Amino acid sequence: MLRSHGWRPIEVSGFDPAEMHEAYAEALASSVADIRQIQTDARxxxxxxxxxxxMVVLRTPMLPRNCRAANAANPNRRSLAQRQNWSQVNGPC
Structure with a gap:
């Protein structure tokens, strides 16, 4: 659907924050280079x-509502790995 409206989606997805950070940075750099080329060609x-x-499309895992409330109450916000370990021991948030 995005393509039919004149966008070229660049999808970034994953679970690991370090990998996501690198992939997102690459997608942004590529997008900026493409935009500059479009502008240069137009001029x-x-x-x-x-x-x-x-257009960068970011896909990340979404937490269930009860996990969001638990994390909001926790000032030290759990990392994804901590949440996964906790869920394996205690069941879903």
Whole structure:
């Protein structure tokens, strides 16, 4: 659907924060380079048709509502690994 509206989606998804950070940074750098190229081409009159603009789509795991409430009450917010270990021992949040 995004493509039909003139966007070029760049999907970033995963669970590991370190990997997600690196993938997101790469997606942003690629998007900025693409936007600059689109602008340069437009200023020179090179492009005859509308360009597909890059859009970063970020997909991350979503916590159940009761986990969100538990984490909001915890000032030290648990990491994903801690939540997974806790869920394996105690069941879902």
């Amino acid at each position: 020179r009159g090179v492009r005859g048709t509308a360009a597909d603009w890059p």
